[in-house]
Amino acid sequence: MDENTAISSKPNSKEQRIDLTHISLRPLHLSDLDDVMVWTTDEKVPKFCTWELYTCEEDGINFIENIATKFVWCKAICLEDQAIGCISLTSYSEHDRCRNKSVELGYVIGSKYWGKGIGTQAVRLAVKAAFTEFPYLERVEALVDVDNVGSQRVLEKAGFQREGVLRKYLFIKGKTRDMVMFSVILTDPHV
Numbered sequence: 001m002d003e004n005t006a007i008s009s010k011p012n013s014k015e016q017r018i019d020l021t022h023i024s025l026r027p028l029h030l031s032d033l034d035d036v037m038v039w040t041t042d043e044k045v046p047k048f049c050t051w052e053l054y055t056c057e058e059d060g061i062n063f064i065e066n067i068a069t070k071f072v073w074c075k076a077i078c079l080e081d082q083a084i085g086c087i088s089l090t091s092y093s094e095h096d097r098c099r100n101k102s103v104e105l106g107y108v109i110g111s112k113y114w115g116k117g118i119g120t121q122a123v124r125l126a127v128k129a130a131f132t133e134f135p136y137l138e139r140v141e142a143l144v145d146v147d148n149v150g151s152q153r154v155l156e157k158a159g160f161q162r163e164g165v166l167r168k169y170l171f172i173k174g175k176t177r178d179m180v181m182f183s184v185i186l187t188d189p190h191v
């Protein structure tokens with residue numbers, strides 16, 4: 001199986017499903033560095049993301065100290081307190097005041113843990129936290145590459161609505177990408 005097939009095909013680890021009550025979100029600490037280095041150096045992970053594979057511990061330290069802290073909200077996705085991924089909310093209101101009622105959701109999980117329901121659970125927890133911790137918010141959105149089938153499925157399972165495809169919307173890793181816009185809004189029944 002080549003790398004592309006491995007990424008786009010459905011993970012086959014249902015038999016190893018974990019107890020999702022063991023999944024939690026908490027702030028990232030420098031003591032998580034070894035765990036952060038696992039997913040940031042995992043070549044399957046950043047294929048559809050804007051960031052490049054990390055190559056040294058300084059990259060991980062920079063992420064924890066300078067990048068994660070710049071998001072509106074950024075948490076480690078933890079399995080029994082081990083940071084196996086990360087989930088964040090970005091605000092664009094600094095540059096566009098018309099967007100101060102919405103944030104964009106992003107998330108990554110180390111490939112060893114894919115296909116166990118963790119992504120869906122983390123997104124559900126993040127949406128709940130977003131509307132609770134930021135009462136002014138009306139919308140959480142997520143932009144997903146049309147080829148990132150797993151991420152689209154996660155959002156659908158977590159109750160996001162697929163709004164449509166934004167053609168040639170983002171230039172990532174040398175390619176102009178068609179992106180699917182998903183959202184959940186405050187008045188959606190499950191929020």
Ligand SMILES: CC(C)(COP(=O)(O)OP(=O)(O)OC[C@H]1O[C@@H](n2cnc3c(N)ncnc32)[C@H](O)[C@@H]1OP(=O)(O)O)[C@@H](O)C(=O)NCCC(=O)NCCS
Binds near residue numbers: 007008107149
């Ligand atoms: C996207 C990502 C977070 C998914 O996490 P996950 O924990 O594997 O997701 P879940 O286990 O909750 O899967 C939810 C559903 O998507 C399906 N799915 C997951 N990955 C899939 C894939 N690559 N292809 C097809 N379906 C996939 C699962 O089978 C499940 O569906 P089902 O319950 O109907 O069988 C993870 O693959 C990841 O970190 N990818 C790299 C970073 C990334 O792309 N981030 C998103 C940027 S927008």
